[in-house]
Amino acid sequence: SWKLALIITHIITFALIPLAMNIFYRGLKNLKVPAKSIFASQLGLAFIMVAIAAxxxxxxxxxxxxxxxxTMLNFMFYFFLISAFVLWSDGLVEDKTATSKFLNxxxxxxxxxASILYEVGYExxxxxxxxxxxxxLTLIFAVLTYRGYKLLDDWKIIFVPFFSVGVNLTFVFLLQHYGQGKTLNALFHILHDLLGTETGVAIFAWLVYxxxxxxxxxxxxxxxxPDN
Incomplete structure (x- = not known):
């Protein structure tokens, strides 16, 4: 059923993120990223799981x-997701600069x-x-992408925001405007997660690997x- 497919789509995150955490830990360590930055990336990825749980x-x-x-759970989702992306982005910084501190x-x-506006929107x-x-979220992801490019020197990093932001928000838009029926609601919801956030994280993890x-x-x- 659609409900089962939706549940599986969300549970996939709890397999994908630990795998990504392992790859980022090993990869960033090999790339000589400072331990503090690696810790930030690990915490950021862990926060994604907290956000998804909410x-x-x-x-x-x-x-x-x-x-x-x-709702409170929806607020928690956004709060921890924003925090996750900030920490994840900070985890890609090789050297702390005035600019990186300012961005933080x-x-x-x-x-x-955003937290205050959420309350106003609720009221x-x-x-x-x-x-x-x-x-x-888009601005943070732009910084995340730039830092990822600086670290990995790989143009394919552009596919991360393409899916995690572009495709993601496209299906969110479709959900809100054309997702009234159960079938389309579930389909757009699944694609928003599967082809959006999860695909972006998977691509990023592959690039780091x-x-x-x-x-x-x-x-x-x-x-x-040995030399011949």
């Missing part, structure tokens, strides 16, 4: 029929403002107050190989 609770209360509501302050203030039952949250583990292993083996 999202699952929210969907359970909806009977797995998506509607754009203001901006993101912290953004999280505060007025106005969905438009969630728009700043989407904008903030390729540069930080596979290529690193090849280089190390070539160093050990």
């Amino acid at each position: 999202e699952i609770g929210w969907h359970v209360t909806q009977g797995w029929y998506y509607t754009n509501e203001f 302050i901006v993101f912290a203030l953004g999280l505060l403002v 007025h039952k106005e969905d438009s107050f969630k728009i700043p949250i989407y904008i903030l 390729h540069k930080g583990i596979a290529q690193f292993k090849t280089r190390e083996q070539s160093k050990l190989a």
Whole structure:
């Protein structure tokens, strides 16, 4: 049934994220990223699971029929998701600079403002107050992508925001405007998660594996190989 497919789609995250955490830990370590940054990336990825747990609770209360509501579980989802992306982004910084510290302050203030606006939106039952949250997530992901590119030097990093932001928000839009029927509601919901966030995380993990583990292993083996 659609409900079972939705549940499986969300549970996949709890297999994908631990795998990504392992890859990021090993890959970033090989790429000589500072331990503090690696810890931040691990915490950020862990926060994604916390966010998804809140999202699952929210969907359970909806009977797995998506509607754009203001609830505590929905707030927790956005709060931990924003926090996760900020930490994940910070975990890709090789050297702390004034700019990176400034961005952390901006993101912290953004999280505060988004939290306040969420409460205002709840009071007025106005969905438009969630728009700043989407904008903030997009900005954070832009920084995450840039830092990922600087670290990995791989243009394919562009596919991460393409899926995690572009495809994700496209299906959110379709859900909100054309997802009234049970079938389309479930379909758009599944694709929003499966082809959106989860695909983006999987691509990012693969890129880190390729540069930080596979290529690193090849280089190390070539160093050990005897010269002919």
